[in-house]
Amino acid sequence: MRFLSETESAALVTEELAYDAVRAALVAAVDPASTTFPALPAHGSLPHNRFTMKSASAHDVAGVKIGSYWPDNTDIPRHNSTILLIDQETGRIAAVVEAGTVNAYRTAAADAVAADTLARQDATTLTVFGTGHQARYECTAVARIRPIDTVHVVARTPAHGADMVEHLAAKGLKATVTPAEEAVRAADIVVTATTARSPLFDAAWVRPGTHLASMGSDARGKQELPPALLATAALFCDLPAQSTTIGEFQHALARPVTALGDVLAGRAPGRHDDDTVTVFDSSGIALQDLYVATALLALSRT
Amino acid sequence: MRFLSETESAALVTEELAYDAVRAALVAAVDPASTTFPALPAHGSLPHNRFTMKSASAHDVAGVKIGSYWPDNTDIPRHNSTILLIDQETGRIAAVVEAGTVNAYRTAAADAVAADTLARQDATTLTVFGTGHQARYECTAVARIRPIDTVHVVARTPAHGADMVEHLAAKGLKATVTPAEEAVRAADIVVTATTARSPLFDAAWVRPGTHLASMGSDARGKQELPPALLATAALFCDLPAQSTTIGEFQHALARPVTALGDVLAGRAPGRHDDDTVTVFDSSGIALQDLYVATALLALSRT
Known part of the structure; x- marks a missing residue:
């Protein structure tokens, strides 16, 4: 059994590696030969x-x-x-990869692949809701695939916002703490990376052509986006079955939802024109983790 | 993260260690502070x-x-x-234990704990259906807790039966290949360790006072025991919710089923008298694995 520790995997992972692996996983996820099994929630000694x-x-x-x-x-x-790969020849565990930092790259890479596929090519203004660990990875991952020159940070407290602006500046991103309405009205791309269970902004603030991505943690009851947006935007996600049960599209059950993998594979249309509002919901699928782990293991051998 | 390889865990495990850990797990499984989450079936690249x-x-x-x-x-x-323990302080994986051989000991230990709790003290004759890997572990585990002097092996082919008799002889157990009816009529304890999906014998062959254990692999459709037996015997299992969905007691839904842990903890009666026919269904519960892994890790430190 191979083992990559947290230290090793964190040292190996890059935005490029995560992007390529996640893109391949999103395509693989819609292959009829692939199966994503139901997510199984459990808890520790303390519930x-x-x-x-x-x-x-x-x-x-x-x-x-x-x-x-x-x-x-x-x-x-x-x-x-922690990611476990099963040896397809023997059924034994082939590798264990500790992937705490890797998971943040993996999640942000899903957002980046979606934005790269769905956002306008000329998107320069990014608005992000949330100031946590994940929100920071989202900004740099999106800035890698679009010419982002302004990041608006919508923060629950000024201190959190200022801390994140400073962090992004150190990464070379010009960021400001901005009120929600102003930030959404200015955005080409909106990313939500919060634990919200009710909408974070008003659908009327979203201008035509905006791409939005809901990256927040999944659970029944998850809600970051306004229902009026889900009722009119073009909807995309990593895995429709999961997104409509534990993801954002619990609140958009009557609308068609397109798997991003089908767009990537050329089997489904993406953005219609420069005025289309596109929404991507990332509920996170295991194939992304398995592909990232495989890439890390290959890299660690070199 | 600690790691015990297959070689290490197989060298450390003993029937005593497995018995003690599994007994503690069966008691813990009925503690209101414990939760056994639903078993999640998945498959590899080849379904x-x-x-x-x-x-x-x-x-x-x-x-x-x-x-x-x-x-x-x-x-x-x-x-x-493979068993993974989660560090309850941090949420990280604390240990990975490869447990192929250990799993055979763990499964047999559940049978041994049940037989020790439910079988008559003077049980000397053991009948086992099945000649596979697991059936062999069952015989030695039961022989450790009761004065077994005769093992009847019921085999689908004479060659498999002869091979198993030879194996048991090497372990100090006197065994013979015996036809099913004769073997059941003679038995104090019957263990089924097959992949059967229909009954292996006739309920009328079971004499009063017999203890029976169904250890075969679990799945919807599993059936090793005759319905007439399940309709009249006293029924016990490791986890009623699991046993009635993927275990033997799918076929005994209207009957009361007692968790063995409740008997071990003194909260429920076991065998009523020397004529009671007792049936134990082992569907296998994760706490057994977690407790066995914990014991192995403690032993490997010494």
């Missing part, structure tokens, strides 16, 4: 400490990602991830 | 290669057992198991 098993198989890989959320953690991350 | 995630938490442990079944394996085991 508020939660872990979820997400498993999948494709023609070339099968395995499990165990994601944990220990809300009482203070000096260490609350979220952790 | 006939299957793996299942079984997860649980108790006051002192939480984690997952990934059990795989690769039917095309020939020179290596078809069944494999």
Whole structure:
């Protein structure tokens, strides 16, 4: 069994590696030979400490990602991830990859692939809701694939906002803390990376041509986007079955939802024109983790 | 993260260790502070290669057992198991224990604990259906807790039966290949360890006072025991919710089923008298795996 520690995987992962692996996974996810099994939520000795098993198989890989959320953690991350690959020849565990940092890259890469596929080519203004760990990865991943020159940070507290602006500046991104309405009205791309369970903004603020991505943590009850937006925008996600049960599209059940993999594979249209409002919901699928882990293991051999 | 390889765990495990850990797990499984999460079946790139995630938490442990079944394996085991323990302080994976051989001990230990709790003290004759890997572990585990002087092996082919008799002789057990009816009529304890999906024998052959254990692999459709037996015997299992959905007691839905842990904890009666026919269905619960892994890790430190 091969093992990559958190330190090793965090040192190996890059935005490029995550982007390529996640893109391949999104295409593989819509292959009829692939299966994404239902996410299984569980919990620790204390029921508020939660872990979820997400498993999948494709023609070339099968395995499990165990994601944990220990809300009482203070000096260490609350979220952790471990990816297990199963040897398809023997059925034994082929590799264990600790993937806490990797998971942040993986999640942001899904957003980047979606924005690269769906956002206007001339998108320069990014608005992000949320100031947490994940929100920061989202900004740099999106800035890699579009000529972002302004980031509007919508923060629940000025201190959190200022801290994030400083962080983004260190990454070379010009950012400001901006009120929600002004930030949404100015945005070419809106990313929500919060734990919200009710809409974060008004659909009327969204201008034509905007691309929006809901990246927040998934659970029944998840809601970051306004229903009026979901009622009119073109809807895309990683895995429709999952997005409509634990993702944002719980609130858009009557609308057609397109798998991003079908757009990537050329089987479904993406953005219609420069005025289309596109929404991508990322619920996170195990094939992304399995492909990223496979890429990390290949890289660690070189 | 700690790691015990298949070689290490197989060298450390003993029938005593498995018995003690499984007994503690059966008691913990009925503690209101414990949760056994639904078993999640998945499959590999080839759909006939299957793996299942079984997860649980108790006051002192939480984690997952990934059990795989690769039917095309020939020179290596078809069944494999890997146990993951989650650090309850941090949510990170604390340990990975490869547990292929350990799983056979764990399964047999559940049978042994049940027989020790439910079988007559003077049980000397053991009948076993099945000649596979698991059937062999069952015989030695039961012989450890009762004064077994005769083992009747019911085999689908004489060659398989002869091979198993030879194996048991090497373990110090006097065994013979015996036809099903004669073997059941003579038995104090009957163990079924097959993949049957229809009854293996006639309920009328079972004499008063017999203890029976169904250890075969679980799935919807599993059936090793005759319905007439399930309609009259006292029924026990590791986890009623699981046993009535994927275990033997799918076929005994209207009857009361007692968790063995409640008997072990003194909260429920076991055998009523020397004429009671007792049936134990082992569907296998993750807490058994987690407790066995914990014991192995403690032993490996010494």
